[in-house]
Amino acid sequence: MEQSNYSKIFKALSSEQRLKIFLMIYKQCCNPKDQQGGAEFKAEEGKSCCPGTRIIEKAFTHVCDCMKLSRSTISHHFKELQNAGLITCERDGRNYRCKVNEQAVKAIRDFLK
């Protein structure tokens, strides 16, 4: 991965609020046992597959419930995370379905290797 892509990823994670949002999603995707109380913030039965591609239903709504930011700001942060390639989101009716992008996770892990 090129330097400019890394700086995009790091820029996306340089906002403390956005980092928090990303880690909420990441932990649900990759370490479902580590969730801190947010019992509902969990992939639905039958919607998850292998670790790392677990799909989060109603991600937007749950993030809104957990943070003191306006919905428009959170919408903006989701967009930035998508633009940096960190997450992928789909609309499902009125709701959001989203997952962490494994390629980006691998890139972060390979940085400084």
Place this chain on the structure above:
Amino acid sequence: MEQSNYSKIFKALSSEQRLKIFLMIYKQCCNPKDQQGGAEFKAEEGKSCCPGTRIIEKAFTHVCDCMKLSRSTISHHFKELQNAGLITCERDGRNYRCKVNEQAVKAIRDFLK
């Protein structure tokens, strides 16, 4: 390491120019074989120790030679990298002696583990 420290590190690396400076120093410290032509950008004989704590002499000057930025801007970037805990610098007379902070490198490697 706490989330707010991670966002500081990522903020420091979110500027493309600053990322480039950090990687120049990092590669000299940790992978001296990987240098791209900058033959002079190398720890002096007898000044280096174990990998990861290799000391870079005249880092500031060499970075200035390699980048199209004013010296004042580069000075600013060095300060930001220090504030984020990524590098440590000392003055040695008129020159700069600097090295990568292993603790920060470890933190980056442990992110998403």
Place this chain on the structure above:
DNA sequence: CAATAAGTTCGATGGCCATCGAATAATTAG
């Protein structure tokens, strides 16, 4: 259809930040 719910888009705002050149300080060489 009407009402509610979920996200998006827009415009404004305040603040931070990358960059520069100039002035300054500190050190070394002649």
Place this chain on the structure above:
DNA sequence: CTAATTATTCGATGGCCATCGAACTTATTG
């Protein structure tokens, strides 16, 4: 001491960005 070299500090500037509320769109429910 003087001149040259090296890096810092300062003030200005232009641009980007996090945040908000309001208006809007789309989808669901009754």
